[in-house]
Amino acid sequence: MASKPNSSGRSDDRRIAVLLLALPLGLLAATLIVPMISAINISLRDIRVIGSDGPFAGFDNYARVLTDGTFWHALGISVVWVVGNAVVQTILALTAALVLNEKFPGVRVARVWIILTWIIPTVVVVIIWRWLLSPSGGMVNPLLIQLGIIDRPMGFFASGPAAMTSLILINSWRWFPFVAIMLLAGLQRIPNDIYEAAAVDGAGAVARFRAITWPLLQPTLLVLTVMGTLLSFNVFDIIWLLTAGGPAGGTETLPVLIYETAFKAYRMGDAAAMSVVASVLMIGLALVLLDRLAPKETGR
Amino acid sequence: MRFKGQSLAGALALTVFGALPALAVTDVKIWHMEQPPHRVQRVQELIDAFNAANPDIKVSQEPQSWGEVYAKVPAAMAAGNAPDILFAIPDFTTVIRKAGQLDSVADFVKELDEKHHFIPATVEPYSYDGGVWAVPLYNMSLNFWYHKKAFADAGIAVPTTWSEWKAAAEKLSKDGVVGVGLPANKQLYTDQTTYAVMVNNGASELFNADGTLRFDNPKTVESYAFYKDLYKFSSPDAANWTWGEAEACFASETCASILQFSVISTYDQQGGGDAADLGVAAVPHADGEKSSSTIAYSNAAIILAKDAAKRDAAKKFIAFLLEPENYGKFLNMEPGLFLPVTADGAKSTTFWSDPLVVKYKPQVEQMIANSHAGMLFGFTGGHVFPAIGPISAQNILAETLQKVVINGEDPAAAVKAGQAQMIEATK
Numbered sequence: 001m002a003s004k005p006n007s008s009g010r011s012d013d014r015r016i017a018v019l020l021l022a023l024p025l026g027l028l029a030a031t032l033i034v035p036m037i038s039a040i041n042i043s044l045r046d047i048r049v050i051g052s053d054g055p056f057a058g059f060d061n062y063a064r065v066l067t068d069g070t071f072w073h074a075l076g077i078s079v080v081w082v083v084g085n086a087v088v089q090t091i092l093a094l095t096a097a098l099v100l101n102e103k104f105p106g107v108r109v110a111r112v113w114i115i116l117t118w119i120i121p122t123v124v125v126v127i128i129w130r131w132l133l134s135p136s137g138g139m140v141n142p143l144l145i146q147l148g149i150i151d152r153p154m155g156f157f158a159s160g161p162a163a164m165t166s167l168i169l170i171n172s173w174r175w176f177p178f179v180a181i182m183l184l185a186g187l188q189r190i191p192n193d194i195y196e197a198a199a200v201d202g203a204g205a206v207a208r209f210r211a212i213t214w215p216l217l218q219p220t221l222l223v224l225t226v227m228g229t230l231l232s233f234n235v236f237d238i239i240w241l242l243t244a245g246g247p248a249g250g251t252e253t254l255p256v257l258i259y260e261t262a263f264k265a266y267r268m269g270d271a272a273a274m275s276v277v278a279s280v281l282m283i284g285l286a287l288v289l290l291d292r293l294a295p296k297e298t299g300r
Numbered sequence: 301m302r303f304k305g306q307s308l309a310g311a312l313a314l315t316v317f318g319a320l321p322a323l324a325v326t327d328v329k330i331w332h333m334e335q336p337p338h339r340v341q342r343v344q345e346l347i348d349a350f351n352a353a354n355p356d357i358k359v360s361q362e363p364q365s366w367g368e369v370y371a372k373v374p375a376a377m378a379a380g381n382a383p384d385i386l387f388a389i390p391d392f393t394t395v396i397r398k399a400g401q402l403d404s405v406a407d408f409v410k411e412l413d414e415k416h417h418f419i420p421a422t423v424e425p426y427s428y429d430g431g432v433w434a435v436p437l438y439n440m441s442l443n444f445w446y447h448k449k450a451f452a453d454a455g456i457a458v459p460t461t462w463s464e465w466k467a468a469a470e471k472l473s474k475d476g477v478v479g480v481g482l483p484a485n486k487q488l489y490t491d492q493t494t495y496a497v498m499v500n501n502g503a504s505e506l507f508n509a510d511g512t513l514r515f516d517n518p519k520t521v522e523s524y525a526f527y528k529d530l531y532k533f534s535s536p537d538a539a540n541w542t543w544g545e546a547e548a549c550f551a552s553e554t555c556a557s558i559l560q561f562s563v564i565s566t567y568d569q570q571g572g573g574d575a576a577d578l579g580v581a582a583v584p585h586a587d588g589e590k591s592s593s594t595i596a597y598s599n600a601a602i603i604l605a606k607d608a609a610k611r612d613a614a615k616k617f618i619a620f621l622l623e624p625e626n627y628g629k630f631l632n633m634e635p636g637l638f639l640p641v642t643a644d645g646a647k648s649t650t651f652w653s654d655p656l657v658v659k660y661k662p663q664v665e666q667m668i669a670n671s672h673a674g675m676l677f678g679f680t681g682g683h684v685f686p687a688i689g690p691i692s693a694q695n696i697l698a699e700t701l702q703k704v705v706i707n708g709e710d711p712a713a714a715v716k717a718g719q720a721q722m723i724e725a726t727k
Binding site: 049050051052130133134136158159163243246247250259260263266 | 367374375379395399476484485486535536538548702725
């Protein structure tokens with residue numbers, strides 16, 4: 001029979017817990033809270049070039065940013081980017097996860113193979129896709145011409161909508177395997193007995209998916225939705241390397257605008273104000289998603 | 301005991317004699333934007349030669365990208381990690397000067413001028429506010445490059461006017477070939493091609509003499525409208541182009557012609573290398589204009605080092621580069637692209653004896669001739685307008701062009717918005 005821990009033992013445990021938490025919390029404070037305070041400080045000053053000083057400007061930077069159409073345009077582009085990625089990645093990942101959850105020869109290899117796109121460095125992804133989509137020498141245009149879908153080479157980044165669609169597909173191609181693996185883990189946690197009982201009751205594949213798979217995947221989907229939204233919103237590298245926010249601002253998401261404002265327009269104060277507003281929006285969105293999508297506790 | 305004493309003496313000697321040279325070496329870090337591997341290699345060869353001749357100085361290079369350097373240098377300066385020598389162009393120099401405390405190099409330039417005789421036009425863009433802020437290193441100008449055979453087969457003469465240019469581009473655009481490769485990216489290359497069109501329509505001045513903006517004028521609007529007409533015959537992915545994509549398009553003969561500083565290296569390595577088929581001419585001018593102009597850059601070296609020893613070492617390296625024997629090798633890191641800024645450099649045997657320069661001598665001579673009619677936005681009419689820095693950094697010329705050719709905005713409205721954006725940028 002295990003002995004009941006006494007109060008001094010509990011106190012020691014608490015001390016150890018505090019000590020163990022101190023390091024990660026300290027690191028978080030140093031790497032997150034300090035820069036955030038610094039960003040808020042910069043956002044209240046008229047600082048142009050990074051590293052230079054500037055006079056206190058109150059909320060002038062916020063007023064300028066929030067009344068400037070560029071900010072709202074970039075926010076709109078960010079929404080398209082986040083929603084587009086969420087939809088495409090969820091469809092691709094769910095399909096892949098359902099297939100990989102089945103038993104068929106080579107499934108183990110397929111489960112490893114699928115994560116290859118996810119582990120390729122962004123720069124390599126960019127080079128691969130720029131080459132594939134190039135109208136002069138790329139492979140995709142001749143293929144589409146051969147299939148009769150287009151009659152002449154097209155520019156996949158030639159207009160705002162085309163560039164945004166291409167970016168979403170490329171980013172989804174890269175990230176859906178990660179989502180698929182997470183969903184696969186969720187699928188494998190669903191007890192087989194439930195499916196067997198449903199099958200005995202005469203439920204078909206679609207009915208089993210609607211009544212069992214989909215509801216029981218909700219916790220995993222919730223985590224993925226919150227995480228995916230925040231991660232997608234903050235994506236900078238692939239957009240910057242493929243289109244740099246162009247053409248004509250067609251893919252200029254908020255992170256890209258913030259970078260350009262800070263380092264090309266040399267308006268550090270404005271960029272910091274945008275960052276603070278974006279952070280507040282993201283925190284708010286995360287709280288709303290957690291509140292709305294989390295399974296509600298039922299009274300006992 | 302004796303052995304121990306000898307060991308100690310030996311260790312002391314090693315420490316003293318081993319450490320002394322290390323202590324005396326002055327490190328000089330260079331940032332330049334000449335990223336292609338063969339250029340980096342040529343710069344390294346010159347650095348190695350300099351380091352070997354100057355054991356008390358250790359020069360090293362860190363190639364950067366034009367796309368990022370406008371952001372990176374002010375950040376590096378703020379972090380105290382800036383290079384000692386920074387290669388720059390005139391508008392970028394105004395940005396650097398605003399971001400940090402630059403010291404004038406007027407005396408050093410004067411000293412070099414007495415020895416090598418700078419072409420005055422290459423020093424002027426760096427001379428303002430009572431100082432000279434960089435040492436000119438090389439000149440470059442934009443040219444009209446074309447495949448002679450493609451033009452001959454289509455029965456077209458080399459265009460000299462806009463109407464001829466447009467007709468040629470239209471006629472050459474068939475069977476997967478684009479008549480003229482023109483970019484529309486929000487990037488420096490598009491700034492350059494846009495300005496090259498503007499200067500050929502009498503729209504070279506972005507500023508009035510009093511420093512106010514005059515970008516929004518009928519000549520600029522006409523230039524943007526013409527670019528839009530011509531862009532119809534460019535590549536479908538040109539909205540994403542930088543210099544490399546244009547050169548690749550030309551080398552693969554997908555582009556019958558392009559506007560580019562030089563294509564010689566790429567053409568020689570990837571485009572067949574038939575010197576007789578490579579045409580270069582001045583950028584065509586508007587029908588109402590009498591002669592062609594182009595955009596020309598005097599590239600220079602800024603000395604960012606503050607430490608006296610580092611500044612002296614940096615000057616010594618720059619002086620080494622401008623010695624005619626080294627200078628020819630330096631310019632030929634990209635044969636034909638970089639043109640001399642000094643009188644003795646223009647006669648350098650190492651410049652003219654390079655195998656590629658020998659092979660493409662007529663083209664190089666034509667490029668030098670074209671460069672004589674070169675202009676640069678913000679540095680025209682004998683004036684220097686430092687306000688050009690943020691305008692160039694934000695690529696407002698190119699952004700305005702994107703509004704016209706990609707979004708289909710009316711050129712007059714886009715140019716008006718462009719001027720408003722420039723005013724905002726320079727506040």
